[in-house]
Amino acid sequence: MFKKLFTFALFSLFITFSFAQQNSDEQYRKPLVEVLRDLEQRYGITIKYDEAQVRDKYLNYAMWRFRSDVDETLRNVLAPLDLKVNKEGDKKYKLKPYEYYRWEVKDGWDYLDQLATQYQDIASWEKRKAAIRPELFTALKLSPLPAKPASKPIFTEKRNFDGYSVQNFALEILPGVYLNGSMYKPAKAKGKSALVLSPDGHWGDHRYRKDAQIRCAMLAKMGAVAVSYDLFAWGESLLQFKSEDHRKSLAMTVQTLGAIRLLDYMLAEQAIDAARVAICGGSGGGSHAVLMTALDDRITLSIPVVSLSSYFYGGCPCESGLPIHASGGGTNNVELAAFAAPRPQLVISDGKDWTAHMPEHDFGYLQKIYGYYGKSMDVANVHLPNDGHDFGYSKRKPVYDFVARYFNLNNKTLKNQAGEYDESGCTIEKKEALYTFGANGENLPANALHGYENLEKLFQN
Template identity: 30%
Template sequence: MKFPLFTLAVAFGFSSFAAEIPQALPQGQVPQDIRLGPLKELDGYFPFTVPSSPEVWARRAEEVRMQVKVALGVWPEPTRTPLNPVVYGKIEGDGYTIEKVYFESMPGFFVTGSLFRPRTEGKHPVVLCPHGHWTDARFIVRGDAEMKKELDSGGERSLESGRSMFQSLGIQLARMGMVAFVYDMLGNSDSQQISRELAHGFAKQRPEMNTAENWGLFSPQAETHVESIAGLQTWNSIRSIDFLTSLPDVDASRIGVTGASGGGTQTMLLSAVDPRVTVECPAVMVSTAMQGGCTCENASLLRVNTGNIEFAALFAPKPLGMTAANDWTKEMETKGFPELQRHYAMMGAPNNVTLWPHLNFGHNYNVVSRENIYAWFNEHFHLGLSGDRLKEQDHPVVTREQLTVWDAQHPQPAGGPDFERKLLHWWASDAETQLQKSPENFQKIAGPAWKAIIGWTGYHPGTTFEHHRELTVKGQGKDYHALIYTVRDSKAGLDLPSITIDPAKPNGRAALWLDEHGKAGLFTESGELRPEVCRLLEAGWRVEGVDLFEQGEFLKDGQPVTQTRRVKNPREAACFTFGYNSALFAQRVQDICETLTRIGMTKATTQRNIIALDGTGPLAAAALAVMGDKVEDAVINTGGFRFGKVLDLWSPGFLPASAKYGDLPGAITLAKQNAAKLLVLGEGESNSDPVGWVLSH
């Protein structure tokens, strides 16, 4: 049986190289690379640096917004299939009505909720209310003991209106003249096609769902197609706007969103990706601290080099109101909010951001916070209300039986594992159809996506060379001058052991030779240069080698990495690791981009080339796919590797989102635009002399 070279390299490793092979660092010392430190996790520190100008922010905002869209699986947006909405069961109240709603966000996948409407004529602003993680949130009715605590603390003012915060929210918004939609998050209230256990991150990995076809959530295949609970929930929110703006009494130019806790996260994510939102109020969620503890708040790629403060900043200059409490948001007054104030001022709207700190309360969505939010919507929707019109009034509590959308005439749809597989299959197939419409469409979609997947932010001026020393290396009976050093990018935190070998008669061409062993791959086990490397040198080429992250001198024991690191979170979802940290594959691609860019900046180099003949071929293809400038020639051997065939989340070959955008062939398609000439081996083609091919071009 023939196995891809990449897989063989990872699974079986290679023999150790001789001690004579040049080392940049003293024996036993590893590079001072920030990536060797602790992994970032959701309880880390996520500050926001205010950009220097609106123009700088525009570029950064575009990058972050694309990253969020890719991470949530809404790039490209899924096809907007018919909603087939059902609205029925009207309940008449004092100044408001409540109706039952369900509709299809994807074929067979239903959004459920309660629609609150004012009893006045005309078009009204609309507010979406994602509710967060309160159990049975839309149906919640708090008992006397809990209400006594709320009343005693001042968190609620009325025994009746405080019993069901989400009914009170919807009713008050309607009484103020707004349409409000309180809709269920996955696994909550009437939304049971995806179970609460799955939706809220308590599930373990399920071997039966980890298959190359017909996979389920949390599997490597779902992750490489960026299919997640957070993405499904966000798509439900986007389709909720579609539904609401189709109603005759809704003013589509005034769309608000408010939610607390996990609903606050959903508020931020929806507002980041859907430009139709005009006013945003995430409660007790925006902070530089904990970013969201549930799978519905996390997705692979989502917060790599970004975080919730920057997500909130994406909304500028539109009105943003936030609450803080005695929880992870308690430091917002000094960490996060001042930066958002400066950011909004830079964007010309200093009065469009506010924070209501209520540190005397714990994590909450109480009447004090809700009334802050009512006032914010009143101001920015220009409702002109004042006094008691902005205060919650008592109302009859509506029972679960009165609110549930499912009954004998409206039966609950099927869910479970088979439905889950079918839903993800539709999602992946729909994206594939859009990608394959035309080469232009593929480029338009896949090009930005691959850049978000790899996350290389570009070469930083001021990179330094450490441990620099000259030496002589031997090969084919000849001596060659070499420099060995580490390349330190202090801004990015990279520190890459590298080697440059000079020809006797340079011709201006430089080849980056990639190998599973790093720069040691330029040598045989006896410590001499490989014959293929000598051929390049004799032809006048300079040859460069580098230890990519966790290769070569990064490894204390010299053994190749077979399992990547993960955070200590006991939940097994990939998003808790790869939502905050680049995958090892992406980190190595970043190193290739860094090295190729550095080589191209060398005055003696007129042409750059790349040679990757072993398991590094897929890495080279991905690097070429995202490089902003061209290399001259490249020869890579993919070994037939496919991201979609990786069945282990912790494999060095695992890369979130990679299978969705054409898998490795998709990266190669993009790579061909960034290489003047590209020879691809391992995809059915053969070439007995790839180095000769490079020399002849």
């Protein structure tokens, strides 16, 4: 009898405590929109936000999170809800989702410095690389690499222009999964040609953009074969997948495998010089270029454009959707970029995105790693402090110069008397002309795989 009474008493106490705790939580629980109003009133600030960002969001014990410092208070209040604010002026803020892939500048620098304590010379650096690289393949679900389809690439008819030609292609990289792109070739090649892989970034119109076409055409006019190709679920890949699939983790896997398969095919061609193989991409294409150079020693020159930073890990799952940055006990994009050493590397940065501080810290780190090989002059940084996040002429010019210098290409005939490149001889095609499978996908192969769920099945074994 006593045991039953004791058990009942404990149960009653638990119910009472839970009810009191619930009431306490409810008492101190406030809608986020009210908390933001309190913040604005107390600190004399303005916080911009969309209604959808605050709808149905609540914060427990909100008032206990307030401090005398407004920035500390904002962090305390918003972090539990995976939100943050960006400062847009004096006492003006804008509410944003918390970007875990974007660190504070000093945090990124400190972490890179911490990573650098693990190596002091070539031997210790090569040991570090050897530990990270296989883990990258594992994180990418590419260890071992899937079997290569036996099919031959699909090509459209060649189109001839002033000093170069263009031919679209589709390469089967997994059963029913195709990589699409366009090959820009010099009209008159003497001997074997250099190869420049040109993955597209996250700008609109993909590889069909005017600046993307110009860059590849100019490289071809200089004597290189430039291959512009789609990232996953962009461009013609949308015939097989939805645009939202690009923001799923396997985007990173398929993009990487696509570039590996593209290298396999191009380097099997007798017309390509295996000693002169570059990769050059901007934004998300720059992140892809860094990763590919870290993974594949067949790439002998790399140019990441407006992408590289120690405090930014890539805001798209195609850049950070798989745990590549956990490899080797933890790494970041600048350490991965250092894998290029001693191969020539040009880093192009600007003043209006996450590459704004490249010359202040990260570039010095890269020079140090290249110095282990006595090649510190083979890594370069062109910083454009007044530029923004694009692939305009100010970025293309150093690309042309760097590739011409290291691959011994003829760029002199493409410059005017002022030393500027004349890009007017490049033909800008309508994007339909750059399709391999037709304007409406009418030439898509019968075995083409459709849907992300079917792609996932290829990686379940």
